[in-house]
Amino acid sequence: MKIVVLVKEVPDTYAERLLNLETGLADRDANDRVLDEIGERAVEVAVSYAESHPDTEVTVLTVGPQTVPATLRKALAMGATSGFHVLDDALLGADLMLTAEALATAAERIGFDLIIAGDVSTDGNAGVIPAMLAERLGIAHATSLNSLEISDTDIGGERETYGGTITLTAALPAIVSITERLPDARFPSFKGIMAAKKKSIVTVDLADLGIDADADVPRSIIIAVSAKPARSAGIKILDEGNAGQQLADYLVQNRLV
Amino acid sequence: MTELAVDPVLVLLGVSPTGELATNAAELLGAAARIGTPVAVIIAGPGHGQDAATAAGARGAHRVLLAETPYVDSALTAQLVDGLVTAYERVNPSAVLIANSIEGRDVAGRFAVRTQNALAVDAIGVDRDAEGIIVHHSVYGGAYDVDSAVTFGIPVVTIREGGVEDRAAAANPTIDSLEYVQTGRTAATIVSFTPEQARSSRPALRGATRVVAGGRGVGSAEDFALVEQLADVLGAAVGASRVAVDSGYVPHSYQVGQTGVSVAPQLYIALGISGAIQHRAGMQTAKTIVAINKDPEALIFEIADFGVVGDLFTVVPQLVSALTAKKE
Ligand SMILES: Cc1cc2nc3c(=O)[nH]c(=O)nc-3n(C[C@H](O)[C@H](O)[C@H](O)COP(=O)(O)OP(=O)(O)OC[C@H]3O[C@@H](n4cnc5c(N)ncnc54)[C@H](O)[C@@H]3O)c2cc1C
Ligand SMILES: Nc1ncnc2c1ncn2[C@@H]1O[C@H](COP(=O)(O)O)[C@@H](O)[C@H]1O
Numbered sequence: 001m002k003i004v005v006l007v008k009e010v011p012d013t014y015a016e017r018l019l020n021l022e023t024g025l026a027d028r029d030a031n032d033r034v035l036d037e038i039g040e041r042a043v044e045v046a047v048s049y050a051e052s053h054p055d056t057e058v059t060v061l062t063v064g065p066q067t068v069p070a071t072l073r074k075a076l077a078m079g080a081t082s083g084f085h086v087l088d089d090a091l092l093g094a095d096l097m098l099t100a101e102a103l104a105t106a107a108e109r110i111g112f113d114l115i116i117a118g119d120v121s122t123d124g125n126a127g128v129i130p131a132m133l134a135e136r137l138g139i140a141h142a143t144s145l146n147s148l149e150i151s152d153t154d155i156g157g158e159r160e161t162y163g164g165t166i167t168l169t170a171a172l173p174a175i176v177s178i179t180e181r182l183p184d185a186r187f188p189s190f191k192g193i194m195a196a197k198k199k200s201i202v203t204v205d206l207a208d209l210g211i212d213a214d215a216d217v218p219r220s221i222i223i224a225v226s227a228k229p230a231r232s233a234g235i236k237i238l239d240e241g242n243a244g245q246q247l248a249d250y251l252v253q254n255r256l257v
Numbered sequence: 258m259t260e261l262a263v264d265p266v267l268v269l270l271g272v273s274p275t276g277e278l279a280t281n282a283a284e285l286l287g288a289a290a291r292i293g294t295p296v297a298v299i300i301a302g303p304g305h306g307q308d309a310a311t312a313a314g315a316r317g318a319h320r321v322l323l324a325e326t327p328y329v330d331s332a333l334t335a336q337l338v339d340g341l342v343t344a345y346e347r348v349n350p351s352a353v354l355i356a357n358s359i360e361g362r363d364v365a366g367r368f369a370v371r372t373q374n375a376l377a378v379d380a381i382g383v384d385r386d387a388e389g390i391i392v393h394h395s396v397y398g399g400a401y402d403v404d405s406a407v408t409f410g411i412p413v414v415t416i417r418e419g420g421v422e423d424r425a426a427a428a429n430p431t432i433d434s435l436e437y438v439q440t441g442r443t444a445a446t447i448v449s450f451t452p453e454q455a456r457s458s459r460p461a462l463r464g465a466t467r468v469v470a471g472g473r474g475v476g477s478a479e480d481f482a483l484v485e486q487l488a489d490v491l492g493a494a495v496g497a498s499r500v501a502v503d504s505g506y507v508p509h510s511y512q513v514g515q516t517g518v519s520v521a522p523q524l525y526i527a528l529g530i531s532g533a534i535q536h537r538a539g540m541q542t543a544k545t546i547v548a549i550n551k552d553p554e555a556l557i558f559e560i561a562d563f564g565v566v567g568d569l570f571t572v573v574p575q576l577v578s579a580l581t582a583k584k585e
Pocket of ligand 1: 518568
């Protein structure tokens with residue numbers, strides 16, 4: 001089976017993330033660049049399937065900046081077979097339509113039976129890329145799965161819906177996205193890290209994929225950005241036996257009850 | 258009621274398999290009313306359409322395009338996208354608003370690609386100026402306000418659940434049946450639906466005005482009862498940190514934070530939560546933040562309006578009885 005996993009490099013959320021107030025784009029130097037945690041989980045799903053199905057090929061695919069190969073190595077060290085990187089200046093600040101076009105075209109180029117994505121990316125917070133790819137590729141989507149079973153011919157899983165849970169199945173080829181409910185990603189082993197050094201990452205640009213970033217299609221653009229003033233600390237008391245009472249008084253005085 | 262702009266704004270409203278109009282309908286219609294005339298698209302299970310349409314009217318839909326179709330055994334999302342595309346062609350709206358829910362995001366993604374319109378996601382409001390429609394977003398856990406617009410075409414907007422304050426005046430909608438073209442695109446099949454067990458009488462987390470949340474410091478599922486007790490005296494919703502959820506204290510749907518629910522209540526009380534940046538991302542826009550934590554260095558105190566350094570197992574019971582006494 002050929003599995004393509006969509007992973008994204010994002011600013012590490014363990015530090016405050018910054019936006020450039022003129023361009024509205026992420027300040028790439030403000031944070032370490034890491035593989036999105038949900039993408040690591042998606043890699044975990046693919047790699048653990050591959051462990052029990054030896055003729056599985058796992059390609060990690062990403063659209064992102066020059067720093068990407070370093071983060072892709074982590075996925076390779078976890079056990080992915082190879083990487084595929086779409087790199088192009090025209091993708092800086094790309095909107096969802098352009099990103100989806102690039103990912104869909106690249107996935108077709110790689111070839112796949114199954115595409116696995118994260119449900120929502122930490123920086124984009126969009127959660128729409130998987131459905132956009134499904135529409136472009138003419139395949140089924142099964143998104144935000146809290147559980148996932150993969151067989152040779154189809155996938156199945158559960159997801160939340162209004163008022164309950166639904167069980168889904170789809171014939172392959174298909175695209176799925178997974179939630180945090182799936183297992184944590186493994187830590188790459190030393191052997192995995194060494195092996196990753198020899199694995200290949202293919203880099204292509206938009207011209208290679210036959211995509212014109214300036215095509216006459218509507219784009220979503222940022223027109224204004226402003227920073228909210230940071231919050232500051234207020235009163236802090238040490239409990240000396242009556243903090244519960246003091247807190248109750250505070251809530252009453254401030255009409256919060 | 259004064260008639261707003263005539264521009265139709267198409268709003269896709271979700272209906273549960275048991276026929277309930279999704280709770281986000283009021284905010285979707287509220288947002289739509291701000292920029293035009295709300296026209297709802299409703300695709301409900303057999304026999305549920307009329308009630309859903311009436312409910313949509315009460316929340317401000319001026320017109321409802323209605324279809325009914327079976328849910329289980331049907332193709333995931335396909336009916337909604339096909340129906341919405343037909344409605345879009347029929348109504349020619351100036352924007353399409355869809356809930357930023359799991360289902361809504363799927364519809365939005367497919368709809369934008371199929372109709373070749375640009376997408377604006379996770380919006381907390383929409384407005385209109387001389388140049389067109391502006392979409393408001395709150396990003397990086399509320400640290401920034403960002404406005405976006407589309408270069409041409411119409412914006413397809415997903416609206417954050419619990420993120421919009423606007424509400425539309427009730428309307429008496431015209432209800433038209435929506436005969437849509439089924440494109441029969443490849444889709445996943447819905448095999449079964451399991452309704453959630455009876456929901457608690459507490460307010461829902463999304464959009465709640467008061468939230469009491471517990472973290473690892475609460476220590477166990479049994480002790481989470483203390484968090485719930487405080488929530489109940491305050492009439493608050495219950496939330497949790499990711500660690501509390503992962504440890505099985507409460508269901509996953511309680512998670513507040515970057516990868517959980519974003520809340521912006523009047524009052525947020527954090528019990529035994531350290532205030533990791535990813536947790537703060539989902540609650541730091543609360544009006545008033547209260548924290549009880551035994552570690553004086555806990556990060557949560559950096560953003561707390563009222564912080565108590567102490568053991569939650571002594572402070573919370575005292576707080577609960579003091580509040581109960583005040584109520585009587
Ligand atoms: C990509 C990503 C996404 C994430 N998304 C989220 C998210 O959406 N939501 C989220 O919450 N986290 C999220 N996290 C996890 C986050 O980093 C923290 O691990 C988590 O928030 C910590 O939960 P906690 O505060 O309950 O636990 P801890 O950090 O362990 O804090 C427990 C606190 O309880 C206090 N305590 C212990 N006993 C008592 C007592 N008896 N009385 C008073 N205080 C006591 C301790 O002093 C401590 O401060 C995410 C992480 C990543 C990497
Ligand atoms: N630039 C990208 N490169 C690779 N995968 C992506 C990219 N953007 C989004 N994805 C995938 O789509 C999922 C949802 O992302 P989003 O729609 O941006 O929230 C992510 O978890 C990834 O799996």
